[in-house]
Amino acid sequence: MITYLLMPLFFIALILYVSWPVLNEDEQAAQEPKPAVKKKKR
């Protein structure tokens, strides 16, 4: 019985592990320092 419970959890955990870089992509991009943009002198 416990196998039936753990098996889907194991598979879901693996899918999450594999797709983590994509799922986390926006956050990573947000954390990366933005290139400094020079303000134009008026």
Place this chain on the structure above:
Amino acid sequence: MIELGHYSLVFAWAMSLFAIAALWFSRRRPNTLRQCGYRAVTASFLLIGAASLALLVLLITRDFRVEYVAAYTSRDLPLLYVLTAFWGGQSGSLLLWTLLLALFAVVTMLQSRNRYEDYLPYVAVVIVTVQHFFLSVMLFAANPFEILEKVPLDGRGLNPLLQNFFMVIHPPFLYLGYVAFTVPFAFAIAALALRKRDGEWTKLSRRWTLLSWSFLTAGILLGAYWAYIELGWGGYWAWDPVENASLMPWLIATAYLHSVKVEQREGMFRRWNYALIIVTFELCIFGTFLTRSGIVSSVHAFADSNMGPLFLTFMGTSTLLCLVLLISRLEETRAEKPMVSLVSRESAFLLVNLLFLALTAAVMWGTMYPAFAQAANGEKLSVSAPFFNRTTWPLALAVLLLLALGPWLKWRKFEFSALARTLAAPVFAALVTALILVVAGMRKPIALAFFATSALVIVSLLIDIGRSARYEATASEISIFSGLFRQFWTRKRHYGALLAHLGVAVAFIGILGSSSFSQEHDVELKKGIKVPFGGRAAEMVEFSQHRDVNKDVVYAKINLYEGDSFIGQVQPEKHFHFKFEQPQTEIAIASTLTRDLYVVLLGWEDDGRVTVRVNVNPMIAFLWIGGLMIMAGSVYVLFPGAPKAVKAPVAEAQAQKQVEEATV
């Protein structure tokens, strides 16, 4: 557990397909897709690991609902052999193949991630593609989690022949060798795909190549030893198609190991090395295919299966792709230097390569000829040992000869006087050996040639060791033993190879001694009567027949004498397993360094007369000792190098130069 195993395989199949796609599309620049690809490689390893664990649990719990468990285990099978059943059958051994490959993919990834980032996506794609193929074979042709419609009360059990310690470890070693060759192959393909011109891939995959070669060597030797102590026909190598299938990649891999040295040193033989590693890989797959296809009859081959077309398609496609890749990279794989001398170190390497190639071709022809003949005109043929011996002995002799000469030839030039000076002592030793053997009554030319050449190799290699020790001792002002030790410690590759080469010569003494001078005596014994045979005698002291849990056992206790002196007691047995039709012979061996007395129980009469066959196998111990030396040499080369502090002495570099001048 059945569901866990099956769905893990299905999921691993999908995951590895995703890994291939993700890594392929991100091969040019690192991005999140590439990270996902790497993670998918790890995930598919975990899934294949879960499937393997599930099969193991099913085997241990004897879940006879599963066809594989019912076919290879039984309730009375000891635990050790239950574990052996994992690779005792077709689909289980495929699962082991895939598990090892997935493990190697993860190890390569962990090793390489920060070191050769450009290679890694290609390397991973190649390894995972092979892994995906094996997963497909399992899912579509040989699923280890196939369920039986009618569950039996007990399983069939493991073939008694496979219930031997050496059979427990022989297949995993062989598989480790077969599988690990995928890694250097993947590096070669990556280098070709990336249009590399530097031959760096040979260095990156050096340890993998050595590791695979060592595993394959150990696998073959363990298999030979198992055949010797278990099959009961007195020999260790029957030129069986599946034995040949493991020998062929070993021969080509050995050629590659040698020729890659020329590429690393002189930048030559580039295309040749690519071709050799590709052929080695294809032969590893071919070996796996031959075992499972049922196209050749063999004691090893699993029954007819529908895997043949799958394997043939994979081998055909991969060979074609490799060929196209290699041809499209002719410019990038051009040698740095041309070959300038016909008699030089590099030409000796080339010749050795050609010899190994010829040996492989001979073995391949003998192995596949019956299959071709049957396909062409329906004839059922088998090619036996005399063909293989006639074709391979002269080639092997030439390889042995080059083993003695090669190390003394100079790179890119030929100097006869230096060569003649160095080889005078080994040639003298070879002639004296031949003379002594002729005087002792040996008349077989091929045996004489092999023994003399082995002496030539051994003396030549010992001179090499002695010279380098002496130079080290003189340069560092230390004793000759310290010099030897320091050389041995600091020049691991050289001494590892030397030890392995010495092992080859010693093994050939064993092979020739046992095959040329073996004797066979059928001896009829009666209790308490000493019966002479071939200068020895045997006396039966006990004969018994009894019923065991799962078999009838018949045995005889026999005292053996050499002249008048007692040399030991042996107990050959015959087992009649209730679940297997074929009776099983348990041989008994009285072994010394110079000969084995190999005793097989042939038959018995109601009046107590017992017939045994005694094979006298001279010098066979040399084969096993030589094998151990080869293994020790290759493992020594694999060891990490000596710490810098040990290599430091000021005179070391100078001594090294002198050694190189004198020996190279």
